[in-house]
Amino acid sequence: MFETRIAADQLTVAAVEGFPPAIDVLAGGHPGGYGFLRRAWYAADGKPGRTLLLQSGGPDGAPLAAIPTVPFGPPLAGARKVPGCYWPLRSALIAPECDVFELAHALGHGAARSLGPVWRVGPARADDPALDLLIAAAQLANWTVIAKATGTSWVIDLDAARSAGWPRSSTGRRLRQYWHKLETLGTPRWRHVRGAAWNAGVLQDLGRIEAQSWIGRTTDGTGAKFLTPDQRARWTTVLADPVLAKALCATILMLDERPIAFSFDLDDGPVRYGIAGSYAEDLRQAGIGKLANYRAMEDAIAAGQSTLDMGQGDTGYKAGMGAVAGYRLLDLLFVRNRSIARLIARAWGEALPPPAPIPLHEVAHGRG
Numbered sequence: 001m002f003e004t005r006i007a008a009d010q011l012t013v014a015a016v017e018g019f020p021p022a023i024d025v026l027a028g029g030h031p032g033g034y035g036f037l038r039r040a041w042y043a044a045d046g047k048p049g050r051t052l053l054l055q056s057g058g059p060d061g062a063p064l065a066a067i068p069t070v071p072f073g074p075p076l077a078g079a080r081k082v083p084g085c086y087w088p089l090r091s092a093l094i095a096p097e098c099d100v101f102e103l104a105h106a107l108g109h110g111a112a113r114s115l116g117p118v119w120r121v122g123p124a125r126a127d128d129p130a131l132d133l134l135i136a137a138a139q140l141a142n143w144t145v146i147a148k149a150t151g152t153s154w155v156i157d158l159d160a161a162r163s164a165g166w167p168r169s170s171t172g173r174r175l176r177q178y179w180h181k182l183e184t185l186g187t188p189r190w191r192h193v194r195g196a197a198w199n200a201g202v203l204q205d206l207g208r209i210e211a212q213s214w215i216g217r218t219t220d221g222t223g224a225k226f227l228t229p230d231q232r233a234r235w236t237t238v239l240a241d242p243v244l245a246k247a248l249c250a251t252i253l254m255l256d257e258r259p260i261a262f263s264f265d266l267d268d269g270p271v272r273y274g275i276a277g278s279y280a281e282d283l284r285q286a287g288i289g290k291l292a293n294y295r296a297m298e299d300a301i302a303a304g305q306s307t308l309d310m311g312q313g314d315t316g317y318k319a320g321m322g323a324v325a326g327y328r329l330l331d332l333l334f335v336r337n338r339s340i341a342r343l344i345a346r347a348w349g350e351a352l353p354p355p356a357p358i359p360l361h362e363v364a365h366g367r368g
Contacts, residue, residue: 012061013106014053015114019043022053022063024243026093033269037084037093040241042068044234045083050114054098054106064098065106069119081120085234087311088266088273089123089329094130103137112141117340122331123150123312131330138334139354144341146333148349151312154319155326156297158272159306166301167294175294178287182255185286190295191252191259198239198248203232205259206250212260212280225264225276251296253279253288261288263296270306272296290317297321 019039027038042049047070055061069080082090094103106112124131126149135145167175182188193202207226210216221227226235239245247268253261261279265272274296279289300308310318312329333348335341345351 010056011064011102011105012055012058013109013111014055015111016051016053017049018051019049019068020051020053020066022055023051023066023068023093026063026066026095029095033271034089034091034093036088036244036247036266036268037091038241038244040238040244041085042070042083044085044237045070046230046234046237047071047083049083050080052106052112052114054102063095065092065094065103067092067115067119069115072120077118078116079118079120080116085238085275086123087275088268088309089125090121091124091128091130092121092134094133098133100133100137100140103133104140107138107143108141115334117336118344119334120332121334122148123329124332125153126328126330131332135332135352139352142336144335144338145352146335146341146345146349147352148331150329150331152328153312153326154310154323156308156310156321156323157306158297158301158308161297161322162301166298171294174287175291178291181286182283182288182291185283186256186258189254191250191254192299193250193252194248195242195246198245200232200236202250202252203235205252206262206264206278207232209252209259209262209280210278212282213278214281215278217281224278249296249299251292251299253292253295255283261292263292265296265300267300267303267305270304272300272305272308274308274310293317293321 019042021039023037023039023042027035049068049070051069052067053063054065055063068082070083071079072081073079082092084090121131121134138145179188203226207228210224210227215221215224216227224231226232239248247266249265249267251263251265252259260283262277263274264276265274277289277293279292297308308323309326310323331349333344335344341351
């Protein structure tokens, strides 16, 4: 097994094959609140993983940071990336008590060669304090960081919607009209799936809906989530973790025994992330996509959640639901060699400026 350990003072750095249990420990204390970034979430890529792990004390000390990666791009390049479903986001895990010097210590040691000459994190929230810490630490460890803006996430303030009385009368009237139209075609009903209710049959039903949608009918299907056995296997890996199975939910619209629309979402603390949604094209005039989206939002409001994060792109229907532009998203490359970084920056994005000099009194407080 590939494993290198470097101890210095109060820190241990390890490059470990796979996704160690420390990841689940860190997921609960991530300063961004990303409790879904667990071992099963990273492992769902199905590629051989490797994790750069920083711990306090010896090998059995408390985890301070974990950077899981999998191969990325042409094998000969040796590049790697932080894995995970493209949305909600991708991120390393950093404990709140980890400081920039400790993280720089890890990124500057030989174990960090496990990250390859180039490693990628994205999409990532531009306003994430943990990302700021990761960038600063990487630059202190002489990595060049190249950033590319990828868009803006659209968010709905559910607290405000709840206070104002949701839905608006005009919205409620339109949704009832859609429902009555469905009733002329059969018997519509809702299925709600979460936790132990997840199974292979549910994933297949979601895939059947995608097969009837524009993504299954007019594209090669690579953008789908459940269309193929390989895509469903990814979520089978994720859902094997009971914590993630409870966090993930599907709102499925049925017409008689036919699944016709769904909203697939992730609850993480007070935030509901909209991961995917789809509907059967032949029934689009009945507004089935809107019905599924609005029902998922209604459930989130009833559950007391504060934010519905709908991600980037397709802003028309999101704005119609009350979403506004939220935070920027970045795609980052961390490059070891400065000359190579200059070449990559021409095609990828802009190299971030080097960090400001750190006062000597702050250096004295670093453990790294």
